[in-house]
Amino acid sequence: MSRLALRFASLGYLAVLLLAPVGFVFYRAFEHGFWPAWHAVTAPDALHALKLTLVVALIAVVANTIFGILCALAIVRYRPPGFGIVNALVDLPLALSPVVVGLSLLLLYGRGGWLAGHNILFATPGIVLATIFVSLPFVVREVVPVLREVGIDQEQAASTLGASGMQTFLRVTWPAIRWAVAYGVVLTTARALGEFGAVRVVSGNIAGRTETLTLYVQNQYEEFNAAGAYAASVVLALIAVATLLLMSRLRPKEETR
Amino acid sequence: MAASPQAAVALPRARLSGGAGLAVGVSTAYLSVVVLLPLAALVWATHAHGSWQAVTSKQSIAALKLTLLASFAVAVVQAIAGTAVAWTLVRDSFPGQGAVNAVIDFPFALPTIVTSVTLLALYGPRSPVGIDAAFTRWAIVLALLFVTLPFVVRTVQPVLIELDQEMEEAAASLGASSLTTFRRVVLPNLLPAVLSGVALAFARAVGEFGSVVLVSGNLPFKTEVASVYIFGRIESGDAAGAAAVSVVLLAISFAVLLGIGAFRRRVTRHDV
Amino acid sequence: MIEARRISKRFGDFVALDDVTVDVPTGSLTALLGPSGSGKSTLLRVIAGLERPDSGSVLLDGDDVTLRPPQKRGVGFVFQHYAAFKHMTVWDNIAFGLTIRRTPRATVRDRVTELLELVQLSGLAKRYPAQLSGGQRQRMGLARALAVDPKVLLLDEPFGALDARVRKELRLWLRRLHDETHTTTVIVTHDQEEAMEVADRVVVLNGGHVEQVAAPRDLYDKPANEFVMSFVGPVNRMGDAFIRPHDVEVLLEPNGSTQEAMVERLVHLGFEVRVELVRDDGEQLSAQVTREQAEALELERGQIVYVRPTRQTVFSS
Numbered sequence: 001m002s003r004l005a006l007r008f009a010s011l012g013y014l015a016v017l018l019l020a021p022v023g024f025v026f027y028r029a030f031e032h033g034f035w036p037a038w039h040a041v042t043a044p045d046a047l048h049a050l051k052l053t054l055v056v057a058l059i060a061v062v063a064n065t066i067f068g069i070l071c072a073l074a075i076v077r078y079r080p081p082g083f084g085i086v087n088a089l090v091d092l093p094l095a096l097s098p099v100v101v102g103l104s105l106l107l108l109y110g111r112g113g114w115l116a117g118h119n120i121l122f123a124t125p126g127i128v129l130a131t132i133f134v135s136l137p138f139v140v141r142e143v144v145p146v147l148r149e150v151g152i153d154q155e156q157a158a159s160t161l162g163a164s165g166m167q168t169f170l171r172v173t174w175p176a177i178r179w180a181v182a183y184g185v186v187l188t189t190a191r192a193l194g195e196f197g198a199v200r201v202v203s204g205n206i207a208g209r210t211e212t213l214t215l216y217v218q219n220q221y222e223e224f225n226a227a228g229a230y231a232a233s234v235v236l237a238l239i240a241v242a243t244l245l246l247m248s249r250l251r252p253k254e255e256t257r
Numbered sequence: 258m259a260a261s262p263q264a265a266v267a268l269p270r271a272r273l274s275g276g277a278g279l280a281v282g283v284s285t286a287y288l289s290v291v292v293l294l295p296l297a298a299l300v301w302a303t304h305a306h307g308s309w310q311a312v313t314s315k316q317s318i319a320a321l322k323l324t325l326l327a328s329f330a331v332a333v334v335q336a337i338a339g340t341a342v343a344w345t346l347v348r349d350s351f352p353g354q355g356a357v358n359a360v361i362d363f364p365f366a367l368p369t370i371v372t373s374v375t376l377l378a379l380y381g382p383r384s385p386v387g388i389d390a391a392f393t394r395w396a397i398v399l400a401l402l403f404v405t406l407p408f409v410v411r412t413v414q415p416v417l418i419e420l421d422q423e424m425e426e427a428a429a430s431l432g433a434s435s436l437t438t439f440r441r442v443v444l445p446n447l448l449p450a451v452l453s454g455v456a457l458a459f460a461r462a463v464g465e466f467g468s469v470v471l472v473s474g475n476l477p478f479k480t481e482v483a484s485v486y487i488f489g490r491i492e493s494g495d496a497a498g499a500a501a502v503s504v505v506l507l508a509i510s511f512a513v514l515l516g517i518g519a520f521r522r523r524v525t526r527h528d529v
Numbered sequence: 530m531i532e533a534r535r536i537s538k539r540f541g542d543f544v545a546l547d548d549v550t551v552d553v554p555t556g557s558l559t560a561l562l563g564p565s566g567s568g569k570s571t572l573l574r575v576i577a578g579l580e581r582p583d584s585g586s587v588l589l590d591g592d593d594v595t596l597r598p599p600q601k602r603g604v605g606f607v608f609q610h611y612a613a614f615k616h617m618t619v620w621d622n623i624a625f626g627l628t629i630r631r632t633p634r635a636t637v638r639d640r641v642t643e644l645l646e647l648v649q650l651s652g653l654a655k656r657y658p659a660q661l662s663g664g665q666r667q668r669m670g671l672a673r674a675l676a677v678d679p680k681v682l683l684l685d686e687p688f689g690a691l692d693a694r695v696r697k698e699l700r701l702w703l704r705r706l707h708d709e710t711h712t713t714t715v716i717v718t719h720d721q722e723e724a725m726e727v728a729d730r731v732v733v734l735n736g737g738h739v740e741q742v743a744a745p746r747d748l749y750d751k752p753a754n755e756f757v758m759s760f761v762g763p764v765n766r767m768g769d770a771f772i773r774p775h776d777v778e779v780l781l782e783p784n785g786s787t788q789e790a791m792v793e794r795l796v797h798l799g800f801e802v803r804v805e806l807v808r809d810d811g812e813q814l815s816a817q818v819t820r821e822q823a824e825a826l827e828l829e830r831g832q833i834v835y836v837r838p839t840r841q842t843v844f845s846s
Contacts, residue, residue, distance in 0.1 A: 003348075003349060006341055006344065006345060006349070007345050007349050007351060009341060010338075010341045010342045010344075010345035011345070011357065013338050013341075013342065014342065014357065014360065014361075014406075017399075017402055017403055017406065018360065018363060018364065018403065018406065019360070020379055021375045021376050021378065021379040021380070021403075022363070022367075022375055024375075024378050024379045024385070025371075025374065025375045025378050025379075028378050063287075067283070067284060067287045067288075070279070070280040070283050070284045071280070071284035071287075071288070073277075073280045074277070074280040074281045074284050074285075077277070077280075078277040078280060078281055080281050083281070086284065086285060086288055088514065088515070088518065089288055089292055089293065090288070091514050092292060092296075092510060092511070092514065093292065094457070094460075094461075095457070095460035095461065095464070095510040095511075095513055095514050096464055096506070096507060096510045097463070097464025097465070097466060097483075097484045097487075097503075097506050097510075098464065098466050098467070098484075099464070099466045099484040099485075099487050099488050099491075099503070100299070100464065100484075100487065100503040100506050100507055101295070102491075103299060103487060103491060103496065103499055103500060103503050104295035104296050104298055104299040104503070105295050106491065106496060107295070107298045107299055107301075107302040107496060107500060108294060108295045108298035108299075110496070112302075113298055113302075114294075114298055114301075115294075129291070129295075132291055133291055133292060133295070136288075136291060136292065153608050153610060153611075153612035154612050154613070154614055154615070156579050156599070156606070156608075156612065157606065157608060157612035157614070157670075157673070158614075158625070159579075159598065159599045159600050160577055160578075160579070160599045160600075160602075160604055160605065160606035160674070161605075161625055161626035161629070161673065161674070161676075161677060162600050162601075162603075162626055162629060162630060162677060163600065163625075163626075163629050164600060164629075165275060165276035165277075166276065167629050169276065171614075171625070171629070172614060175616040176615070176616065187365075190365065190366045193368070194366070194367065194368030194369065194371070195368070196368055196369050196370045196466070196467035197369070197466035197467050197470075197484065197488075200466075200488070201488065201491055213368075214368045214369075214370045214371070214467070215370075217368075217370050217371060217374060218370050218373075218470075218471070221373075221374055221471060222471075229374050230374065230378070233371040233374045233375065236367070236368050236371045237367060237371060237375075239366075240363060240366035240367040240368070240371075241363075241366075243362075243366040244359050244360070244362055244363060244366055245359075247359070247362060247366075248355075248358075248359045267583060267584045268581065268582060268583060268584055268585075268595065268596070
């Protein structure tokens with residue numbers, strides 16, 4: 001009896017908070033049929049925004065993946081003195097307001113900043129830096145526990161058998177962490193594609209130039225072009241759904257290792 | 258064996274091998290450029306402009322107060338609702354459970370600005386269900402609940418899966434009612450996970466921007482949260498004023514992370 | 530020949546090895562025996578290059594390898610928890626050392642086939658480690674270490690994670706393997722029976738020091754000190770003297786040098802019977818007699834008997 005009550009309370013909470021609003025946005029987007037929505041997302045500004053978003057996400061994901069693997073190895077395997085600080089800093093982007101991230105970049109690269117005048121702000125480099133900042137922790141956080149779990153025995157065995165550091169990494173360490181890396185990449189991608197606040201501050205928000213897809217949604221909404229905002233939202237929501245599918249496919253693999 | 262009289266020669270401390278040096282060097286440099294340098298610029302700018310007193314302006318105090326209040330309320334709701342959802346996912350079983358489990362991460366995957374648009378579509382001015390929460394504090398709480406949903410669920414879930422059901426059976430065999438068992442046996446074991454999930458949710462709520470910016474209406478003293486206040490200052494060209502409040506948010510983030518870290522170290526002590 | 534010279538190693542405040550010197554002759558099977566924390570595993574890992582000593586040096590066949598990484602020492606190392614490459618088949622695990630040396634394929638095939646036979650895993654080449662029993666995994670670990678023809682074979686509590694029966698089997702098997710290959714071998718163990726059974730030389734370590742180096746038989750008969758005496762077998766203490774339970778004679782009548790004791794408990798261990806006694810001064814004593822002797826004496830609980838040592842050891846302090 002109480003189990004059923006708890007089930008309905010939990011599912012009701014999820015329905016009211018999550019499913020109903022998301023479902024309704026899909027309804028609103030296609031309220032007047034498929035083609036108006038299609039035209040909204042294939043408008044030149046929308047396409048440019050999509051392209052910029054994908055390019056920025058790609059750069060951020062590649063950079064953060066390489067960093068993530070190296071940083072996880074440094075944290076778990078090498079632990080030089082004082083590295084505890086690095087461990088703590090890695091988590092910071094998870095807890096920090098994106099607007100604060102944006103402002104920090106603004107103050108560093110903007111007028112009067114330490115690194116002023118390199119055409120970073122209000123251009124793609126600034127957007128990339130903001131996106132890298134906010135999506136930095138995910139690969140590290142996924143790989144660190146797996147490295148700990150796997151332990152150092154297999155790597156030591158490889159070294160006693162004559163494997164060099166690189167051979168050990170490629171043949172022993174990498175196969176053990178690859179699913180964790182893949183999972184981290186999915187999370188990084190989702191975060192990078194969806195970043196709004198930090199990018200909003202550093203991009204200048206110029207339509208057709210520095211407007212990412214999330215900025216496009218906001219601009220359309222504020223210009224009372226709800227149809228455009230809903231259509232672009234649906235595109236981003238579909239990407240989110242794809243992310244979820246990937247996440248639930250990768251997770252069991254990670255656990256059977 | 259007998260030691261010979263002269264002292265053994267001490268060997269030099271092991272240096273990091275090539276690969277290790279690369280990993281340590283690259284990750285330290287990357288983190289410094291990407292994270293540390295901008296944050297240092299933020300703190301330095303606040304100091305250089307002597308704009309610490311900007312924190313104490315009536316408007317920024319109101320924004321910070323509202324932010325902390327709303328985040329606290331959201332953390333409390335999430336502690337209960339998140340634990341209940343995690344319980345339903347682990348201990349209950351019903352058709353479609355796998356799908357519900359996958360959906361929990363949706364708020365994480367959905368861009369925050371889309372969350373704003375989404376919530377306004379159903380609970381905004383043209384609401385088909387007749388609820389118009391737009392530009393009220395309720396809308397802020399709703400948006401924060403949406404984005405912080407995964408935190409408690411995802412920290413409690415694995416602990417609940419690992420939790421030894423024999424402990425509960427032992428309690429039951431000793432005559433404890435199911436409520437007593439939950440209160441005396443299950444809850445103490447879940448509490449660390451619940452609290453670290455709640456802390457993460459709180460930190461996220463304090464800094465949240467995208468999901469709030471469209472729904473809150475940003476009325477100073479009424480529905481303006483700290484991140485939106487900072488954004489407003491930036492837009493009106495007062496970066497220095499924005500920096501002061503930003504440093505406060507940065508300090509809160511740090512404090513929460515350090516708190517979670519210290520708490521985890523304390524809790525793991527009585528793990529066998 | 531392995532020479533470990535004046536090795537010291539500490540971990541924080543803990544001194545694992547304190548100025549330890551040990552030689553392992555070529556072709557021998559030497560056991561490093563000691564309780565946990567005695568430094569035996571650390572010494573083995575120092576020899577392998579997995580641990581770097583704070584001071585001292587390691588020589589392999591006369592070469593100073595102290596600063597050489599494990600890759601370049603030519604040692605085979607077998608881990609307590611197998612350290613199997615989980616994502617590789619048995620075949621690929623054993624072939625690992627050969628393939629990274631770019632050994633020709635045909636040579637790899639022949640060598641792995643030969644090793645699979647040697648460790649009796651021929652039918653299981655395509656299995657993954659998760660599909661093997663503990664004993665099979667450890668045999669795979671041994672084959673993997675032997676594949677590259679190591680100068681020395683180092684085993685770190687190799688049978689510690691296995692159940693008693695498998696452990697006994699593998700011990701005998703290892704001894705036979707060594708008799709065939711004569712690879713210089715060092716095995717770390719905390720089990721004195723294992724050390725006695727498998728090794729031809731035993732190095733007893735305690736608290737980071739070497740207590741004694743001897744053949745198994747000498748270790749038992751001529752222990753260098755109290756620690757070794759009590760570590761390698763059960764022991765009674767009477768005043769300053771140490772007596773093994775089988776060196777305690779149990780009589781029904783007093784006889785000049787005997788002491789009075791009461792039978793507290795009889796433990797039947799197949800052929801032998803352990804008699805737990807309490808002496809008149811309250812001290813515990815245990816004697817080991819054959820079943821025939823026990824029957825002849827008609828021992829039973831509460832009975833008063835007279836005991837005397839037939840052989841005892843006194844250490845000068």
